[in-house]
Amino acid sequence: MALIEVRKLVKKFGEQTVLNGINLDVSEGDMKVVMGPSGCGKSTLLRCLNRLEDSTSGSIYFRGEEITRPDVDVRALRQHIGFVFQQFALYRHLNVLDNVTLGLIKLKGMSRAEAKRKALFELARLDMLSSADKFPGQLSGGQKQRVALARALAMDPAVVLFDEPTSALDPVMSREVAELMNRLHQEKVTMLCVTHDLQLARQISDKVVFLDKGVVCAEDSIDQLSRHHPDQKIRAFFGQESNS
Ligand SMILES: Nc1ncnc2c1ncn2[C@@H]1O[C@H](COP(=O)(O)OP(=O)(O)OP(=O)(O)O)[C@@H](O)[C@H]1O
Numbered sequence: 434m435a436l437i438e439v440r441k442l443v444k445k446f447g448e449q450t451v452l453n454g455i456n457l458d459v460s461e462g463d464m465k466v467v468m469g470p471s472g473c474g475k476s477t478l479l480r481c482l483n484r485l486e487d488s489t490s491g492s493i494y495f496r497g498e499e500i501t502r503p504d505v506d507v508r509a510l511r512q513h514i515g516f517v518f519q520q521f522a523l524y525r526h527l528n529v530l531d532n533v534t535l536g537l538i539k540l541k542g543m544s545r546a547e548a549k550r551k552a553l554f555e556l557a558r559l560d561m562l563s564s565a566d567k568f569p570g571q572l573s574g575g576q577k578q579r580v581a582l583a584r585a586l587a588m589d590p591a592v593v594l595f596d597e598p599t600s601a602l603d604p605v606m607s608r609e610v611a612e613l614m615n616r617l618h619q620e621k622v623t624m625l626c627v628t629h630d631l632q633l634a635r636q637i638s639d640k641v642v643f644l645d646k647g648v649v650c651a652e653d654s655i656d657q658l659s660r661h662h663p664d665q666k667i668r669a670f671f672g673q674e675s676n677s
């Protein structure tokens with residue numbers, strides 16, 4: 434049994450069918466990358482996974498339990514499924530340490546001292562300890578992304594979802610985030626990452642899932658998809674780098 438199993442997932446916004454029968458597995462320790470044209474529903478898929486959106490039909494199972502049911506404890510679920518956004522979503526009026534401790538105190542019910550210990554551990558893990566007293570406005574984009582990641586990891590989630598983690602970053606910082614994700618992968622952190630960034634995809638994963646027209650069209654290495662996939666559109670999508 435995979436950690437996350439998505440089965441025939443359908444999501445409609447009014448008349449528009451965005452996801453039209455998605456099947457996808459994420460197993461423990463996976464570093465899975467999802468790519469696809471803009472507007473194909475990548476963010477919507479991630480949002481369905483931690484119930485920021487309710488799906489229209491189909492099922493998502495987390496550790497074998499159906500989490501698409503209406504009676505699921507969404508707050509508890511989100512403690513197991515961490516989320517890192519493109520825009521970091523840090524609290525500007527809180528320093529780095531408090532950004533990380535907030536969820537531990539409010540959601541996990543830790544004491545302030547316990548939360549601080551845990552937060553300092555995660556910040557050290559991501560090389561951000563020396564910035565613990567700084568405010569988000571004093572950090573670079575790459576550093577902010579590290580804090581967002583420390584905050585997600587502090588909750589000890591079973592999986593971390595990333596939505597375009599490098600799209601607000603320059604290439605050097607993107608590379609740093611990729612290296613960090615690789616390190617976490619070695620530490621067996623389970624991750625599912627949506628990205629436009631072919632370089633990031635190459636840096637962090639051997640294989641990618643290609644989403645288009647509401648379904649998973651292919652799952653293979655970028656080289657296979659760009660050179661040998663029968664669908665010209667898919668070859669073109671993954672061949673972008675060599676054309677630019
Ligand atoms: N809350 C919403 N209400 C109505 N339509 C929505 C909503 N959220 C997304 N959509 C539509 O669903 C489609 C998929 O959007 P989504 O953000 O999932 O795409 P995406 O693959 O993440 O795109 P991008 O690569 O540009 O981030 C789009 O056509 C979008 O307009």
Ligand SMILES: [Mg+2]
Pocket residue numbers: 475476477596
């Ligand atoms: Mg998106």
